[in-house]
Amino acid sequence: MAETRTLARPYAEAIFSLASERKELQQWATMLGLLADVGADERISALVGDPRISKEHVTGLLVDICGNQLTADGKNLARLLVENERFHLIADIATQFEQLKADAEGTLEVEAISAFELDDAQMKSISQAMQKKLGREVKLVTKLDKSLIGGVVIRAGDLVIDGSVTGRLRELAAQLN
Numbered sequence: 001m002a003e004t005r006t007l008a009r010p011y012a013e014a015i016f017s018l019a020s021e022r023k024e025l026q027q028w029a030t031m032l033g034l035l036a037d038v039g040a041d042e043r044i045s046a047l048v049g050d051p052r053i054s055k056e057h058v059t060g061l062l063v064d065i066c067g068n069q070l071t072a073d074g075k076n077l078a079r080l081l082v083e084n085e086r087f088h089l090i091a092d093i094a095t096q097f098e099q100l101k102a103d104a105e106g107t108l109e110v111e112a113i114s115a116f117e118l119d120d121a122q123m124k125s126i127s128q129a130m131q132k133k134l135g136r137e138v139k140l141v142t143k144l145d146k147s148l149i150g151g152v153v154i155r156a157g158d159l160v161i162d163g164s165v166t167g168r169l170r171e172l173a174a175q176l177n
Helices: 001-020 025-040 042-048 054-070 070-085 087-105 120-134 165-176
Strands: 107-113 137-144 152-156 160-161
Touching: 001 070, 025 042, 025 054, 025 070, 025 087, 042 087, 054 165, 070 087, 070 107, 070 160, 087 107, 107 120, 120 137, 120 152, 152 165
Parallel strands: 107 137
Antiparallel strands: 107 152, 152 160
């Protein structure tokens, strides 16, 4: 949803600025990822959105769940988001922060989705081809999706390269219509 991305942007930029200044980019990436994982749990999101439960209680619960993996600043962020009824933005904040971090580091996460597990040679070949095409260091993440039948779908930011059997069948069906 465009609106949540827009609302999340100032938080992500402020966190990125703070983390860059303090040279804590990886630490913040880890904390934001953890908070996003916790926020993705439907039981937590129900508690966060329940007006019958105090914001202090919700913040305390989040801090307890995350334990010592949150710094004082991380705890303050959780408190701030809960108090301002913005905790639902945490996944978008984490995503945008990761993008800012990748841009600053000159890297790009590339996702390779295949029907079967890729071997080391295939992963190396995809990484090298994407580095050459994009002119940036590539961090390759692989996922399995049996519905692709065969081939691979590569996603790098807005770029999608669909080399899957399913994708080719879709193209063929579109041409026949």
